[in-house]
Amino acid sequence: MSKKPLSKTILVLAGDGIGTEIVAEAVKVLNVLQAEGAIDVTLTDGLVGGAAYDAAGDPLPEETLEAARASDAVLLGAVGGPKWEPLHISKRPEKGLLGLRAGLGLFANLRPAILYPQLADASTLKPEVVSGLDIMIVRELTGDIYFGQPRGVETLPSGERRGFNTMVYTESEVERICRVAFDIAMKRGKKVCSVDKANVLECTEMWREVAIKTAADYPEIQLSHMYVDNAAMQLVRAPKQFDVMVTGNIFGDILSDCAAMLTGSIGMLPSASLNEKGQGMYEPIHGSAPDIAGKGVANPLATILSVAMMLRYSLDAAPAAERIEAAVSKVLDQGLRTADIMSGGMRQVGTAEMGDAVVAAL
Ligand SMILES: NC(=O)C1=CN([C@@H]2O[C@H](COP(=O)(O)OP(=O)(O)OC[C@H]3O[C@@H](n4cnc5c(N)ncnc54)[C@H](O)[C@@H]3O)[C@@H](O)[C@H]2O)C=CC1
Numbered sequence: 317m318s319k320k321p322l323s324k325t326i327l328v329l330a331g332d333g334i335g336t337e338i339v340a341e342a343v344k345v346l347n348v349l350q351a352e353g354a355i356d357v358t359l360t361d362g363l364v365g366g367a368a369y370d371a372a373g374d375p376l377p378e379e380t381l382e383a384a385r386a387s388d389a390v391l392l393g394a395v396g397g398p399k400w401e402p403l404h405i406s407k408r409p410e411k412g413l414l415g416l417r418a419g420l421g422l423f424a425n426l427r428p429a430i431l432y433p434q435l436a437d438a439s440t441l442k443p444e445v446v447s448g449l450d451i452m453i454v455r456e457l458t459g460d461i462y463f464g465q466p467r468g469v470e471t472l473p474s475g476e477r478r479g480f481n482t483m484v485y486t487e488s489e490v491e492r493i494c495r496v497a498f499d500i501a502m503k504r505g506k507k508v509c510s511v512d513k514a515n516v517l518e519c520t521e522m523w524r525e526v527a528i529k530t531a532a533d534y535p536e537i538q539l540s541h542m543y544v545d546n547a548a549m550q551l552v553r554a555p556k557q558f559d560v561m562v563t564g565n566i567f568g569d570i571l572s573d574c575a576a577m578l579t580g581s582i583g584m585l586p587s588a589s590l591n592e593k594g595q596g597m598y599e600p601i602h603g604s605a606p607d608i609a610g611k612g613v614a615n616p617l618a619t620i621l622s623v624a625m626m627l628r629y630s631l632d633a634a635p636a637a638e639r640i641e642a643a644v645s646k647v648l649d650q651g652l653r654t655a656d657i658m659s660g661g662m663r664q665v666g667t668a669e670m671g672d673a674v675v676a677a678l
Pocket residue numbers: 334338393394395396397398401406413582583599600601602603604605606607608613614615616618656
């Protein structure tokens with residue numbers, strides 16, 4: 317195979333919990349593609365989250381952010397866990413994962429929920445409800461209640477405490493993410509459902525107005541609107557009604573975990589987080605899964621599929637991305653399943669065995 321002159325740099329941030337286990341499998345995939353000359357990348361490691369806090373007293377060391385900014389792409393595992401939660405390190409918008417996303421300007425989070433037909437049995441829904449499922453959730457990632465000020469907990473004169481967070485979006489932030497969703501939809505089914513809570517929240521009422529105004533530039537797009545509570549219900553009732561969904565940070569966070577189960581497991585959903593320069597960070601949508609960390613049972617496929625998204629969106633290597641996706645399909649054809657997607661008659665494997673099988677299938 318001819319070597320492509322890519323010479324791209326990838327910062328690998330394994331993070332915490334199962335992050336180290338799943339990223340190790342994704343790196344195996346990158347290494348095998350590199351060894352055969354399908355891609356030309358240089359990998360460097362960095363620290364983020366609890367691991368960085370333990371090593372350097374900071375969940376987002378300056379050198380990590382600088383290295384991320386200097387890289388063509390970042391591969392992230394997951395951050396956090398019970399050990400660090402009392403320290404509130406993930407609640408500082410300039411620190412940890414939020415700081416990394418904001419620091420790189422990664423406003424567009426693409427979370428494809430695709431059902432591999434081999435996993436129809438593992439979905440929480442009946443096969444006929446999910447067969448052929450292919451939804452793209454476009455989540456705004458650097459605004460909303462996760463970043464809005466003021467935030468905090470204060471003690472009132474009565475001695476009672478009051479906790480508060482602020483949902484905030486500017487019109488330009490909404491327009492920017494809607495354009496991403498519309499552009500993606502133009503290459504798919506040309507249907508976009510904008511999810512909000514415009515009946516109760518002024519912020520999302522404005523979101524809806526901006527979505528409608530922006531859609532005027534996309535006459536071929538069929539734009540619909542849905543309140544988030546109904547959207548959650550519709551996702552588990554009749555998910556195939558959706559093509560592209562666009563929504564804010566917190567609603568997208570919740571709805572994508574929900575959509576993951578339609579595909580069999582949260583261990584199956586990859587994501588790409590992109591900035592205006594096309595730079596990207598790639599990570600599974602799940603967290604550090606402290607309940608299974610260190611046991612070698614986590615599903616690495618979401619992370620491996622995130623590498624495929626990286627190759628497609630940041631490294632200009634779509635053929636290699638397709639090979640990874642085909643390899644994942646092949647291992648599922650072979651009947652290999654991690655515990656989270658296990659069903660009758662299949663062979664249960666651990667994290668490393670699943671990674672090795674994908675590498676072999678490549
Ligand atoms: N992007 C990130 O780094 C994220 C970090 N977190 C952090 O992760 C920690 C745990 O959060 P949770 O709410 O428990 O969410 P989680 O996504 O880590 O786990 C939820 C459930 O899904 C299972 N699960 C997750 N990934 C899996 C995989 N690859 N294979 C098999 N099973 C898997 C877990 O075992 C657990 O039962 C927290 O500290 C949280 O803040 C949570 C979500 C995203």
